[in-house]
Amino acid sequence: MKKILAVSGGVDSMVLMHMMHKDNPEGLIVAHFDHGIRQNSADDYNFVEREAKKLGLKFIGTHAKLGVNCSEDKARMARYEFLRTCARNNNAKIYTAHHSDDIVESIIINILRGTGWRGLSPMRSSDIGRPLSNLSKADIYRYAAKNQIVFRQDQTNNDEKYLRNRIREWLISLGAEKSTDLKLKLFEKYITQRNLAIEIDEILAEIKQKPNYSRKFFKNLDRRTATEILRHILRFYDISLTRPQLSRALDAICTFPTNSRFSLNGSNFMYFSRHTFSVESVKN
Numbered sequence: 001m002k003k004i005l006a007v008s009g010g011v012d013s014m015v016l017m018h019m020m021h022k023d024n025p026e027g028l029i030v031a032h033f034d035h036g037i038r039q040n041s042a043d044d045y046n047f048v049e050r051e052a053k054k055l056g057l058k059f060i061g062t063h064a065k066l067g068v069n070c071s072e073d074k075a076r077m078a079r080y081e082f083l084r085t086c087a088r089n090n091n092a093k094i095y096t097a098h099h100s101d102d103i104v105e106s107i108i109i110n111i112l113r114g115t116g117w118r119g120l121s122p123m124r125s126s127d128i129g130r131p132l133s134n135l136s137k138a139d140i141y142r143y144a145a146k147n148q149i150v151f152r153q154d155q156t157n158n159d160e161k162y163l164r165n166r167i168r169e170w171l172i173s174l175g176a177e178k179s180t181d182l183k184l185k186l187f188e189k190y191i192t193q194r195n196l197a198i199e200i201d202e203i204l205a206e207i208k209q210k211p212n213y214s215r216k217f218f219k220n221l222d223r224r225t226a227t228e229i230l231r232h233i234l235r236f237y238d239i240s241l242t243r244p245q246l247s248r249a250l251d252a253i254c255t256f257p258t259n260s261r262f263s264l265n266g267s268n269f270m271y272f273s274r275h276t277f278s279v280e281s282v283k284n
Helices: 011-023 041-054 072-090 100-112 137-146 163-173 176-206 215-219 223-235 243-255
Strands: 002-006 028-034 058-063 092-095 260-263 268-272 276-281
Touching: 002 011, 002 072, 011 028, 011 041, 011 137, 028 041, 028 072, 041 058, 072 092, 100 163, 100 176, 163 176, 176 223, 215 223, 215 243, 223 243, 243 260, 243 268
Parallel strands: 002 028, 002 092, 028 058
Antiparallel strands: 260 268, 268 276
16 A cells, blocks of 8 residues: 655655655655745745655645634644545554654643543544654654754744643653653643543444343443443434433443333433333433
8 A cells, every 4th residue: 555654844754754765665645734834834845846856756736825813723634635535545654743742742631631541542533544653753853863854943832822832842841850741741641541542432333222231241341441342332322421421321231120211311211121221212
């Protein structure tokens, strides 16, 4: 399969391009999205195109005009729409240069936004490869220096109107020792949560809608996994519950007697037999 390399021209993506070209240049396609946020962004476009051609790699690029007031989220959505279009048109998989520092920053952003547990395992899209995810930013700079890789500096990385940049500066302000310790702890948490998410997703893929569900199955699961699976089952019935509501529903699965029922939200109920439960709606 061909590989779309998302290359901005910064040190991370230039190292990605160098590493993947060195490993196997076959089928590599360099893709660059000029957001049109900075006045000199076209210079990045020209730089990436030139460096890709030096390596004999196919280059695909586009110029957008998102403007200086474009938000991080809007810029990211536009960039990934472009990358996914490139992937579809070339029957390819996307590869980005996200590293462990990026993952830690994303975790902190998700925490600030009130994430659930899945927010502790960001960047898990199955259609995107992240070969540098186990490397730190320092590792990437060392590789670039050792291999004399040229790159460009994005001045928006210093603009504090972007939350990610403010988090990056906050981490630096902690000092090297505290910052490194926090990053390591968060990355370890990420690995644990990522593995749990993969395990749960594998279970969810096997669960189908059916008349009855085993109560024992839920009793034998840890609470977090049981919550995710129950949430998944209830989606079959177009039922969306808050975390406290899901917790009460799990308690009911484990404790309610035979021939009883539990109200999920007033119009939807779970009915219990000795070994199973069903989900039904009560129509007015």
